[in-house]
Amino acid sequence: MTVLLRGQQASRLRVGGDEAPARAELRRQIGRLERELSALIAEGFGRVAIDGAVAGSSPAPRVLGLGELERVRDELAERVGEARRALAERSSFEAANRELLRGLIESPERHKWVRVSRADVGEPGCGAWHSLPRLGPIGMLMGWWRVKVSSGCPLAGRLAAVEREGLAAGPSGVCA
Numbered sequence: 666m667t668v669l670l671r672g673q674q675a676s677r678l679r680v681g682g683d684e685a686p687a688r689a690e691l692r693r694q695i696g697r698l699e700r701e702l703s704a705l706i707a708e709g710f711g712r713v714a715i716d717g718a719v720a721g722s723s724p725a726p727r728v729l730g731l732g733e734l735e736r737v738r739d740e741l742a743e744r745v746g747e748a749r750r751a752l753a754e755r756s757s758f759e760a761a762n763r764e765l766l767r768g769l770i771e772s773p774e775r776h777k778w779v780r781v782s783r784a785d786v787g788e789p790g791c792g793a794w795h796s797l798p799r800l801g802p803i804g805m806l807m808g809w810w811r812v813k814v815s816s817g818c819p820l821a822g823r824l825a826a827v828e829r830e831g832l833a834a835g836p837s838g839v840c841a
Contacts, residue, residue, distance in 0.1 A: 759786055
């Protein structure tokens with residue numbers, strides 16, 4: 666009798682045993698897609714907003730079935746594709762702006778009033794290049810154009826000056 670019971674238990678285990686290689690392969694694919702998505706998020710950090718949030722399928726922990734693993738894999742593959750497209754679009758936008766900046770620097774008179782920021786060409790910081798007339802309206806009438814380069818964010822310096830003025834003014838706001 667014990668031999669028959671062991672045989673039934675073994676046959677039950679064999680039915681689910683065929684899923685083990687499929688589960689392992691799906692988990693491997695999910696892991697590869699997660700690594701790829703995280704690399705794309707890191708590559709686009711500060712330039713492109715890529716959704717990296719993972720939605721839970723259940724409020725309680727459990728082992729996912731083959732169908733659920735396939736759904737997770739397919740969603741990850743779709744998100745990786747979207748991230749690649751967003752990065753490719755941003756890269757082409759930055760390349761076009763680098764060409765525009767090259768032309769702006771070479772001949773500012775052909776790019777009147779054009780402004781290209783550092784973010785537009787994929788560089789960190791908050792500076793910009795701006796085509797402006799030299800000597801204001803006189804330069805505009807004479808065709809004297811130049812490229813003015815902004816050195817960056819003046820905000821930090823302004824805030825420090827405001828804080829110093831506030832300390833010198835005292836609590837009532839009036840200088841003593």
